[in-house]
Structures are given as structure tokens and as C-alpha cells.
Amino acid sequence: MTTTSTPKTTHDDDAVGTGLQLRDITLDVGDGAAKVRAMDSVNLEVAAGELLAVVGPSGAGKSSLLAVAGALAAPTSGDVRVLGEDLAALRKRGHGALATFRCQHLGFVFQSGNLIPALTAADQLRLAYRLAHRRGARSFDPLPLLDAVGMSHRASHRPGELSGGERQRVGIARALVNDPGLLLVDEPTAALDRKRSHEIVELLAARCHERGIAAVMVTHDHDVLTHCDRVVEMVDGHLSAASR
Amino acid sequence: MARMVPGASNLRTCVFLALRELSFARGRFSLMGVVIALIAVLMVLLSGLSAGLVNDGVSGLKALPSSTSFAFDAGTKQDNAFSRSVVDEAQLAAWRDQPEVAEASPMGVSIVNAVTDAGDQVDLTLFGVEPGSFLAPEGSALDDPGGIVVSGTAANLDLGTVVTLDRIDTELEVVGFTDAQATFGHVDIAYLPLATWQLIAAGEAPGGSPTTEQVAAVDVDEFSVIGLKGVPGSALAAGDAEALAAGDAVAETTTMSLEESFNASPGYQAETLTLSMIQWFLYAIGALVVGAFFTVWTIQRSHELAVLRAMGASARYLLRDGLTQAAILLIVFTAVGVGVGVGLGALMPEGMPFALEAPAIAVASALTIVLGVLGAAVAVLRITRIEPISALGGAR
Numbered sequence: 001m002t003t004t005s006t007p008k009t010t011h012d013d014d015a016v017g018t019g020l021q022l023r024d025i026t027l028d029v030g031d032g033a034a035k036v037r038a039m040d041s042v043n044l045e046v047a048a049g050e051l052l053a054v055v056g057p058s059g060a061g062k063s064s065l066l067a068v069a070g071a072l073a074a075p076t077s078g079d080v081r082v083l084g085e086d087l088a089a090l091r092k093r094g095h096g097a098l099a100t101f102r103c104q105h106l107g108f109v110f111q112s113g114n115l116i117p118a119l120t121a122a123d124q125l126r127l128a129y130r131l132a133h134r135r136g137a138r139s140f141d142p143l144p145l146l147d148a149v150g151m152s153h154r155a156s157h158r159p160g161e162l163s164g165g166e167r168q169r170v171g172i173a174r175a176l177v178n179d180p181g182l183l184l185v186d187e188p189t190a191a192l193d194r195k196r197s198h199e200i201v202e203l204l205a206a207r208c209h210e211r212g213i214a215a216v217m218v219t220h221d222h223d224v225l226t227h228c229d230r231v232v233e234m235v236d237g238h239l240s241a242a243s244r
Numbered sequence: 245m246a247r248m249v250p251g252a253s254n255l256r257t258c259v260f261l262a263l264r265e266l267s268f269a270r271g272r273f274s275l276m277g278v279v280i281a282l283i284a285v286l287m288v289l290l291s292g293l294s295a296g297l298v299n300d301g302v303s304g305l306k307a308l309p310s311s312t313s314f315a316f317d318a319g320t321k322q323d324n325a326f327s328r329s330v331v332d333e334a335q336l337a338a339w340r341d342q343p344e345v346a347e348a349s350p351m352g353v354s355i356v357n358a359v360t361d362a363g364d365q366v367d368l369t370l371f372g373v374e375p376g377s378f379l380a381p382e383g384s385a386l387d388d389p390g391g392i393v394v395s396g397t398a399a400n401l402d403l404g405t406v407v408t409l410d411r412i413d414t415e416l417e418v419v420g421f422t423d424a425q426a427t428f429g430h431v432d433i434a435y436l437p438l439a440t441w442q443l444i445a446a447g448e449a450p451g452g453s454p455t456t457e458q459v460a461a462v463d464v465d466e467f468s469v470i471g472l473k474g475v476p477g478s479a480l481a482a483g484d485a486e487a488l489a490a491g492d493a494v495a496e497t498t499t500m501s502l503e504e505s506f507n508a509s510p511g512y513q514a515e516t517l518t519l520s521m522i523q524w525f526l527y528a529i530g531a532l533v534v535g536a537f538f539t540v541w542t543i544q545r546s547h548e549l550a551v552l553r554a555m556g557a558s559a560r561y562l563l564r565d566g567l568t569q570a571a572i573l574l575i576v577f578t579a580v581g582v583g584v585g586v587g588l589g590a591l592m593p594e595g596m597p598f599a600l601e602a603p604a605i606a607v608a609s610a611l612t613i614v615l616g617v618l619g620a621a622v623a624v625l626r627i628t629r630i631e632p633i634s635a636l637g638g639a640r
Contacts, residue, residue, distance in 0.1 A: 072636070106556070110635060114548075
């Protein structure tokens with residue numbers, strides 16, 4: 001798969017490359033007798049603007065896939081390229097370089113939002129912006145992004161005052177703050193009812209398509225796969241194309 | 245669209261999160277803050293009590309120039325050396341010959357019980373000094389052989405009050421007061437001419453008020469200690485041990501600088517040691533309590549910290565965030581506690597040795613804050629062990 005299937009996007013400043021490439025990834029977790037092969041010879045490419053769903057039973061290695069693609073875990077062997085950048089080379093430059101790369105180019109959407117309890121919806125976005133930018137935090141306006149996820153009317157509410165769906169919307173907005181090239185989404189609908197689940201994944205798909213973001217979404221929820229561009233299944237550390 | 249979002253986005257990034265979390269968890273933080281404030285109150289009160297006791301113990305000595313030293317007879321036990329030591333004219337002369345000594349003046353020290361003419365029982369420390377010497381109180385003349393100049397803070401004594409010393413019935417009249425508190429060993433000082441002191445110490449004082457003739461007839465050349473004033477800028481004036489030892493060798497004395505000589509006043513060392521021990525315990529408790537609080541706080545928000553790490557916050561950023569919270573908490577509530585402590589200090593009953601001194605309180609506050617931040621630092625260090633990967637998967 002190539003990146004030529006460029007969707008309508010303004011996000012083409014990445015001359016180095018786009019999307020995500022995993023080549024021959026193996027990941028061992030634990031030591032000695034407790035050692036488990038969480039990923040086994042995994043190959044995967046996700047293009048810019050593509051929403052890929054990863055399904056599979058619990059413990060099949062879906063979260064490991066997110067961790068490796070999101071620079072949270074180093075694979076035992078294999079190559080990870082995010083937006084053309086070799087993560088192993090970045091990791092050699094130290095954890096600071098990885099952290100900077102994460103906040104500037106990656107977006108995470110966690111289960112049930114995982115928002116910071118102390119911050120209002122607008123402040124969640126402001127913090128994400130501040131983590132990636134040394135300057136200009138004052139001029140950053142979170143409202144357009146909150147508007148894009150339909151949450152501008154809740155800008156001054158804290159997570160405790162938001163419903164599960166609202167929290168997840170804010171979580172998505174927060175992940176988009178720094179114009180990421182790759183979005184990693186972990187069970188976004190785990191805590192939501194059917195209607196909300198569809199809304200959330202639809203929203204995710206729309207934002208990825210319009211901004212040209214490559215997205216990997218791990219989910220258990222087969223209902224929402226209709227909104228995804230492609231579905232793969234992970235079983236016992238192996239990846240295979242899924243039958244819908 | 246209205247910018248109705250509250251919050252000060254003009255604050256620096258590291259304070260951005262810290263302040264919002266402080267205000268969000270204000271219940272927990274104020275509980276901790278109250279503990280810090282109470283510790284600060286206790287610290288101020290202890291500091292005041294400590295300074296008050298020091299004043300009570302040695303304010304008569306503290307008023308002397310810092311270049312002063314005291315020569316005691318060689319071999320005198322240090323505790324209570326002022327009233328125990330006996331030195332004579334020959335030793336005084338030997339010190340006067342020392343090149344770096346600007347002034348050497350004899351002083352007699354004894355603690356007596358007495359009764360005022362109004363019938364009040366009083367304790368007095370008699371400081372027999374040569375009138376006009378640097379040891380004598382400023383401003384008040386000590387010409388009258390039966391006159392005493394007493395501490396400005398002394399109770400039951402007025403100008404003209406006659407005190408009668410117990411047993412020997414010598415009568416002394418108050419002729420003046422010192423400007424400030426002048427106490428020694430928790431007893432008010434009564435300055436009197438050295439000759440009168442020698443008359444009393446020799447046991448030759450008749451009843452009634454001592455007369456000039458009686459004083460002139462005294463044939464005693466002993467007194468308690470020698471006060472030494474070094475030539476300005478000399479090693480002796482600086483209290484240099486070698487300079488003092490050189491004179492000691494000639495005069496057969498043991499000389500202490502002014503600060504050291506405080507320890508030679510009754511109970512001084514025991515009191516200050518006890519109080520400073522309590523203060524150090526307080527600092528240790530403060531640091532541990534703050535450390536314990538931030539340990540629990542960090543564990544409580546470890547999932548949130550993992551999310552922040554996954555989002556790209558560096559461990560350093562999160563450490564700074566935690567330390568900023570600790571510093572703000574400590575500074576604010578130490579200030580509150582100091583304020584309350586100073587207010588309480590003003591309400592201390594008369595007669596309680598209590599003195600609030602700004603430098604002592606400033607040092608104690610700084611120690612409380614610095615040690616508290618250290619305690620918090622040990623606690624928030626666990627942030628570096630939080631794995632961002634734990635933000636993934638089921639939680640909350």
C-alpha cells in the first residue's frame with residue numbers, strides 16, 4: 001500500500017513520508033518462563049487518511065500493536081516507521097526525543113477518554129498544545145477543535161461533569177490538537193452505548209479522512225466496523241485480514 | 245463563539261497543570277496545608293520561646309560588644325563558671341599587659357535573694373563592675389556605693405526602692421534602670437560598684453547601706469571574671485582561640501568568647517539543646533508528613549501521569565509539576581502558619597520568656613519549606629518509574 005491515495009487534505013507537509021509501516025515486528029513480553037510472544041512477524045501498513053480497525057480476542061496482542069506503533073514499547077525485532085521516521089533511530093537519541101516525537105506527531109485516544117480530572121475540556125486541549133509547543137500557548141484557541149467534535153458548549157466543564165460520550169469526544173479533540181500524522185485509538189467505545197459508539201467512530205473516521213491522518217483503532221465492538229476503511233484481526237500475535 | 249473558558253492561559257506551562265490540580269483537589273490539599281500551617285505555628289512559638297529563654301538567660305551578656313571575651317580562673321567547671329570562678333588582681337594585670345587587649349575590666353558575679361521595702365521577695369544577679377568600664381550599664385552612674393542599676397524589665401522594683409539582702413541585711417537602693425532587658429540565669433541583673441560587691445562577697449558588709457568609708461576599707465583583691473575587650477580588628481577581638489590561649493598561659497585563666505561564655509551561664513546549654521532538638525524533630529516530622537502525602541497523591545494519580553507520559557510529557561515535566569505543587573503548598577501554608585504564630589505570640593502572658601526575632605523565624609520558615617520540598621521530591625521521584633504504556637488497556 002502506498003500513500004498515493006491521498007485524501008482531501010492539507011496535511012502534506014510531511015515530505016519524509018506518511019502513515020505507519022510495521023515490518024516483521026516481533027514483541028516478547030515478560031522474562032524467562034513468563035515470556036509471552038505478544039506479536040509475531042507482524043507486517044502492517046496504514047496510509048494517511050485511512051482508519052484501520054484491529055479486532056481480536058483479549059490478550060491477542062492488540063494493545064501491544066498500539067504500544068509499538070505509538071513508540072511506547074520497543075519491538076524485540078523488526079522495523080517501525082511512523083511518518084517515515086524510524087522509531088529505533090529516534091529511541092537511540094534518548095527518551096526525550098521519543099517523548100517530543102509522540103507529542104508532536106502522534107495522537108492517542110484512550111479508553112473512556114482518560115482525561116485529566118482537574119482540567120476543563122478546553123484546558124485538556126491547552127495542555128496537549130503546551131506539551132508540544134514551547135511558545136505561543138497563549139494564542140492557542142481550543143474552541144474550533146472542540147466545535148469540530150461538537151463539544152464547544154461544554155468547554156468549561158471538567159470530565160466529572162461530562163457523559164462517557166462527551167468525554168470521548170473531548171479525548172478525540174485532545175488527540176487532534178497537535179495535527180498528528182498518526183492516531184492511535186484504544187477501545188474508544190468500551191464504555192458507550194450503541195448509538196454513542198456509532199457517533200464516536202463516525203466522528204473519528206470523518207476527522208481522519210478530512211485531515212489525512214492515519215489511524216489504528218483497537219476495538220472489540222464489531223458494530224462500529226462499518227465506519228472503518230479496513231479491518232484486520234489479531235489472534236495469538238498474528239495479524240490477518242479479517243472477514244467482516 | 246464566546247471565550248467563556250475560565251483559567252489563566254498566560255501562566256507558565258509548568259504551573260499550568262500544577263495550579264489547576266491544586267484547585268481541583270483543594271479539599272485534600274487544604275487538609276495537608278492545615279497540617280503544614282500548624283507545624284509552622286508550633287515552629288514560630290518554639291522559636292519565640294527559644295529566643296525568650298536565651299534572652300532570659302544571657303541578655304545581660306548579649307548587650308555587650310561582640311568583641312568581648314571573658315577570662316575565668318583556669319580549671320573552673322564550665323557550667324555556672326561566672327559565679328564559681330575566682331580571679332585576682334595579678335591575673336587582671338597579666339591580661340592588661342597583653343598587646344591586643346584594649347580594655348580588661350574585673351567583674352564580680354553572685355546570685356542573691358532579697359526583700360524590697362514593700363515586702364516583695366526578689367532574686368537578683370549582682371554584677372559588680374568598675375563604674376565607667378565597658379562592662380558597666382550605659383548612661384547610669386554607679387557612684388553611690390549603696391546604689392544599684394537594675395534591669396529595665398525587673399518587676400517590683402522602682403526608682404528609690406530599697407532592697408535588703410537576705411541574711412546579711414545589706415541595704416541597696418535602686419538608682420537607675422538599664423535600657424533593655426538585662427537578665428542572667430533567668431534572674432534580673434543588679435549592677436553595683438565592684439568595691440561594694442567585694443564587700444558583700446567577702447562577708448564584711450555590715451547591715452544597712454554600705455558607706456564610702458566601709459567600701460574604701462575593703463581589702464579584697466578578688467572577683468569572679470575578667471571582661472576583655474580586644475583592640476578592634478585584632479585576633480583577640482575576633483575571639484580567635486590561639487590569641488586567647490596565649491593570654492591564658494600568662495594569666496592562668498580560661499578565656500571564652502562572648503558566645504562561648506553563654507554556655508557558662510546557669511542552665512543555658514541544657515535549655516537551648518532541648519529546644520533545638522524539638523525544633524529539628526519538628527522539621528523532620530514536617531518533611532516526612534509532606535513526603536507521605538505526596539507519595540499517596542502520586543500513587544493516586546499514577547494512571548493520569550501515565551496518560552500524560554503517553555501524550556508526550558517528559559518525566560522532567562511531571563517532576564516539576566509535582567514539585568511546583570509541593571512548593572506552592574508549603575510556601576502558602578507556612579506563611580499562614582507564621583502569621584498565626586506571630587499573632588499568638590503577641591498574646592503570650594506577661595512573664596513568659598518569649599521573644600519573636602525576624603531572622604530566627606525567617607530561617608525556620610525557610611528550613612520548613614526546603615525540607616518539605618525535599619520530602620516531596622523523594623515522593624514524586626516515583627513518577628520516573630511510571631510506564632506510559634500503562635495508559636493503554638482497561639482502567640478507570
